[in-house]
Amino acid sequence: MVTLKEIARECKVSPTTVSNILNGKPKVSEETKQRVLETVDKLGYRPNYIAQGLRNQKTKTIGIIAEDITQFSTPTIVEGIMSRCEERGYRTIAKNLRMYARWSDSWYNNESSYHSILDPTLKELESIRVDGIIYVAGHARMIHCFPEDFKMPAVMAYAFSDNPKVPSVVINDKESACEMISYLVSKGHRRIGVIGGKENNIHTQQRLLGYQKALYDNQILFNPAWVRYADWEKEGAYQEAKALLETDVTAIFCMADRMAGGVYCCLDEMGLRAGKDIAVAGFDDQDIAEYFVPGLTTMALPLREIGNASADLLLKQMEGMGEEVPDKIMIPCRFIERSSVWQI
C-alpha cells in the first residue's frame, strides 16, 4: 500500500502538498499538480477512507450486524438497508455473527455466549469508525444487544431492542394474521384450524391474537381444539395436520410456509387436495410458497421494507435536526393470493 508520504518523496514535495492537491486545494503550480497526479496514478495511491473519517469525524459508513446471513429473512433485509443507504450517499459494511451456524437455537437464553461474539464485533465496528449500526435479528424477540451507555446511533431490525435509545423495526404480526383469517372467513370458512410455531414465541403469540381478533370480529366462537403448535418446521406440522384433519375444520392457517409443507404432505397421503378439499394458508412467502402445487396463499414478510425503514430511522438519528425518532415501527405484511384457498 503506497502512502501519501511515499508519493511526496517520489515527487520531492511535502505530504501536505500532495494532500492539498488530492483534496482539490490548488495552492501549487500546475506543473507540480500534474507531476503529483501522475505519480499517484503510477504508484496506485488510494486515499484512506478511514483516516479521512478520523479527520472529518465521519466515515459515511454504516455497519450492519447480521445474527446469521443464512436465515432466510436476512439477505433481503440487508439488501433493503444497503439500497437505502446507497441512495443517501452512505457506504455499508456487513458483519455476520453466525449465531445459528454456531449454536443452532441454543444461544437465545445464553447471554454470555451471545456477548462473547457480539461485543468484539461492536468494538470492531467502533474501531473502523462506522457512523451508525443496524442490527439484523434472525427472528423476533427482545434482545439485550446495545449496552445502555452505547454512544453510536443504532437501530434494531426484525426484533425488539431493550435499549430505549435504540428504535426497533418489526413486522405487524397481529394485524397480518387477522387479515389472513378475515380472508378465510370471506371465503366462507368458519371452522379454521391453526398450526402455530413455538408456543412461547412472540410471532406465535401475536399471530394468535390476530386470529382471535378476526374470530371475534366475525362472531365465531373460539375452539381450543383448532389451535395446535409445531416448531416452525415441516415434520412437526405434518403431525399436527393429521390431528386437525380429524376435527371438522375446513381451513388450516399455518404460521409459516414451511409448516404448510407438512400439511400438503399429509393431505397428499390422505388423497386430499389443498384448495379443493381443504383450504391452506401460509405465512412468510418464502420461495417454496410459489412452488407448492397448488400455489400457497400466504402473507409476504415485508423484509425489504424493514431494511428501508431501519436505514431511514438510523439516518434520521444521524442527520436529523432533533426531530423525534419513534421507538418502534411496525410494518404490515403483504397478502399474496394463490390457489390454496377455496370458496365454500
Next chain:
Amino acid sequence: MVTLKEIARECKVSPTTVSNILNGKPKVSEETKQRVLETVDKLGYRPNYIAQGLRNQKTKTIGIIAEDITQFSTPTIVEGIMSRCEERGYRTIAKNLRMYARWSDSWYNNESSYHSILDPTLKELESIRVDGIIYVAGHARMIHCFPEDFKMPAVMAYAFSDNPKVPSVVINDKESACEMISYLVSKGHRRIGVIGGKENNIHTQQRLLGYQKALYDNQILFNPAWVRYADWEKEGAYQEAKALLETDVTAIFCMADRMAGGVYCCLDEMGLRAGKDIAVAGFDDQDIAEYFVPGLTTMALPLREIGNASADLLLKQMEGMGEEVPDKIMIPCRFIERSSVWQI
C-alpha cells in the same frame, strides 16, 4: 471515541506506557497498571484494529465481496468462508455489490457499469487494509474482476477468474450431471429428456456434456429432440415440459430445481405424478426441492465447501511457505435421493 492519549493524560502517564500495558508488556508497576486498566474500563477506550494493522502491516481481516447476497447460493458460500476464516483466527468483513438488485441480468456484458461499482469497492477494502479478498459470484462465468497488477491475495468463488494469479473455486458441473444421468439409467430409464438453462451458459454447457458422457458410457444414442432449453425459471420449464411429454421420454432431468417446479405443474395439470408416471430429477437442492410432493431427487450444490475451499486457498497464498497454489479447484455436487424417480 476515547483515544490512547486521553487515557494517558487522565492517568498522568505516557501514551507508550498505556500501550505497553494494553499489549501485556509489564514494564510498569502493578499500581500504575491497575490505574490505567480502570481508566480504560471507565472511559471505554477501544483499541483501533485498523491502526494496529497499519503498524503490524496485517489487520488479520479478510474482505468478502458478494455480487449479490440475495442470490440463493451466496449466503451459504459466505458462511463457508467466514467459518473457515474464524477457525484460522481471521476476522471477515463483507461488501455487497448489489448487482442483481441494481440491474437484474443486464450487467454481465457491460464492463463499464460493472467496474463503476466494483472498483470503488476494491479501493474501499484496500483502504481499510484487509489482508486478502474473496469474490463471491452470483453465477458461473469468466469474470474480469481483479486487474492484472492487483497486489493483494485474492480468490474467485463460484466463477472463473481471468487473472491467472487469482485462483477459482467452482462446482464440477460435468461430473455432477453425469452422476445424475447415470443414476436415472441405473433405475432403468434410457429415454431421458433434459431441460437446460440458458443455452450459452457455462453451467448449461458443462451439464450437457455430463449428460452426453453418461449416455455414451451406457451406449444410449443421443436424441436431439430430448434436449430443450429454458431460462432457469419455472414458467419456461413448464412450456418445455409440455413439449417433452409429447415425446417418449420416461424421465426429465432439470438443470435447476426451480425448473423442476414447472415440470411438476405440467404433470399435475395432465393428471400425472412425478416418481410414478414420469421420473423427475433436479439440480441445486434449493429449499424448494424438499417441499415438492413427492420430494425432488437432486444434486446439492457444495456451497459451504466452496466457501471453505476459497478461504483455504486465500490463506495458503497469505501464509503459505511458497507452496504452489492451484489455479482452479472443482468441487463435485452431492447426490440427494428423494422420491421423484421410479424404477422402471
